[in-house]
Amino acid sequence: MAKKDTFRxxxxxxxxxxxxxxxxxxxxxxxxxxxxxxEDCSTDLALRGMPIFRGLIGPMPEGKNVIRYESPDVFESLTKEWSATKTKRRRRTAKPDHLTSDASADDASA
Incomplete structure (x- = not known):
């Protein structure tokens, strides 16, 4: 586990x-x-025991060795930007023919 030694x-x-x-x-x-x-419940174990400050959101991990704190307005605006970004969705590909025909044969025999 990398030591987090920079407070941002x-x-x-x-x-x-x-x-x-x-x-x-x-x-x-x-x-x-x-x-x-x-902080006593972070899934990033390196953050556990880090201070929580009034008026700042955090601690949160950033990279391998950075502990990040944000003002509430920055946290809100960056979260809105992050949630508004469209993620590329993968479409399901069709099943190969041999799987489709086997399923049809199973249905016919039932």
Missing amino acids: IVTRGQNGQLRIKDYDNAEPLLKMHIQVGV
Whole structure:
């Protein structure tokens, strides 16, 4: 399991653009934000025990070694963008003829 050692805070600046700031440890975050708990149920085991801050969404994994926190407005807008992207759907392919004819023969014998 890779050690997550970069704390990334993503907020929106006054001009509307995303602001991303990386920190080497949680100390600066603990000085800027109020810790309200610790992550204890993430499926990413490396996130368990990471701080939860009032006013930030996270922690969430980003890559192998980044712990990401987002402001609520960034989380909402990025989630809406993500959910609006169309995924390429695979169509079912027709069954091969030998499978189709076997099924017809089974139905006829029943």
